[in-house]
Amino acid sequence: MEIQKELQGNKLNISLIGRLDAVTASQLDKVIQTELTGIEELNFDFSKLAFVASAGLRILLVAQKRMNKQGSMKIHHVNDDVMEVLEMTGFSNFLDIEN
Structure with missing residues (x-):
């Protein structure tokens, strides 16, 4: 997985490319x-x-959890496969997802 980061003052944008799994989560x-x-x-x-x-x-x-204490977190441009996982696990209920 590739992680691209862009810092703009107190705002951090992170783009994830590839697979977020047991090997790459670290x-x-x-x-x-x-x-x-x-x-x-x-x-x-x-x-x-x-x-x-x-x-x-x-x-x-x-x-x-960390961003709940210090600001906000949003997830953008989620494809159907990833969204299905987020929905099946209930994560879509508490993550702020904008497509």
């Missing part, structure tokens, strides 16, 4: 643990994310 976890200090708006672009597994969902949950 990459995103590192970003969440080290780069959210001072961030008030976190935006994910999932337009090139092909797949998300439970390990990836856990990282999204950690990010959402």
Whole structure:
């Protein structure tokens, strides 16, 4: 998986490319643990994310909990396959998803 980041003041945009699974989730976890200090708006672009597994969902949950305390988090451009996983797991009920 490739992670592209763009910092604009207190806003961080993250684009995920490829698969967010057990092998790659640690990459995103590192970003969440080290780069959210001072961030008030976190935006994910999932337009090139092909797949998300439970390990990836856990990282999204950690990010959402952290951003609930310091700002907001939105997910943009979710494809049908990833949206199906988010809906089946109930994550679509508490994540702010904009297509």
